[in-house]
Amino acid sequence: DVKVTQSSRYLVKRTGEKVFLECVQDMDHENMFWYRQDPGLGLRLIYFSYDVKMKEKGDIPEGYSVSREKKERFSLILESASTNQTSMYLCASSPTRASGQETQYFGPGTRLLVL
Amino acid sequence: GENVEQHPSTLSVQEGDSAVIKCTYSDSASNYFPWYKQELGKRPQLIIDIRSNVGEKKDQRIAVTLNKTAKHFSLHITETQPEDSAVYFCAASIITGGYQKVTFGTGTKLQVIP
Numbered sequence: 333d334v335k336v337t338q339s340s341r342y343l344v345k346r347t348g349e350k351v352f353l354e355c356v357q358d359m360d361h362e363n364m365f366w367y368r369q370d371p372g373l374g375l376r377l378i379y380f381s382y383d384v385k386m387k388e389k390g391d392i393p394e395g396y397s398v399s400r401e402k403k404e405r406f407s408l409i410l411e412s413a414s415t416n417q418t419s420m421y422l423c424a425s426s427p428t429r430a431s432g433q434e435t436q437y438f439g440p441g442t443r444l445l446v447l
Numbered sequence: 448g449e450n451v452e453q454h455p456s457t458l459s460v461q462e463g464d465s466a467v468i469k470c471t472y473s474d475s476a477s478n479y480f481p482w483y484k485q486e487l488g489k490r491p492q493l494i495i496d497i498r499s500n501v502g503e504k505k506d507q508r509i510a511v512t513l514n515k516t517a518k519h520f521s522l523h524i525t526e527t528q529p530e531d532s533a534v535y536f537c538a539a540s541i542i543t544g545g546y547q548k549v550t551f552g553t554g555t556k557l558q559v560i561p
Contacts, residue, residue, distance in 0.1 A: 363546075372554075374453070374536060374551045374553035375536060375554075377550065380547075380548060391448060391550070422491070426547055434547055435481065435493045435496070436481070436493070436549065438490040439490065440490050441490060
């Protein structure tokens with residue numbers, strides 16, 4: 333059974349702080365994704381990675397960066413947190429297309445509050 | 448980039464009735480269309496998906512249809528039950544080699560009234 337875990341379920345930070353959100357998957361998936369989920373806006377892609385040390389900007393990358401030093405771990409970094417980054421953050425992973433499966437498996441989410 | 452529109456944003460149906468959620472996409476290169484269900488307080492989970500070379504797919508009470516010409520796809524739930532109450536997201540995905548980029552719709556909150 334695929335397992336995607338996130339380092340925190342709830343996080344409270346202050347404006348200007350550097351914030352690290354970590355995601356780990358245990359199924360040797362190539363692709364990993366970071367989304368933010370806001371009411372009425374659905375899931376919006378922040379960044380994704382299809383290989384170690386590779387990253388691609390999603391639809392809303394401003395104010396965020398990512399790191400993928402190991403295949404199983406994908407970190408989202410808020411360099412200087414702002415109140416408009418208060419949101420639910422969801423990590424996901426998926427296998428390569430060569431496996432014939434593109435299902436995304438989601439983590440439980442991190443609810444971040446920036447004061 | 449890809450744009451996915453989803454309607455309606457909320458949907459209430461009586462138990463036993465059918466529910467239909469519709470999505471449109473903009474990028475004709477999209478070739479994979481999953482649907483996710485997110486129950487309250489839980490993570491999204493895949494319930495059904497369809498590839499661009501298929502027009503319809505069924506799995507028990509749920510079905511998805513795809514019209515590539517019109518660039519729209521729909522989720523159909525028959526004989527709805529209270530446990531179907533959740534937020535449903537459609538998505539359009541471009542897959543090439545090991546590279547996958549997914550764009551989600553804004554979600555539909557389905558309420559099934561007992």
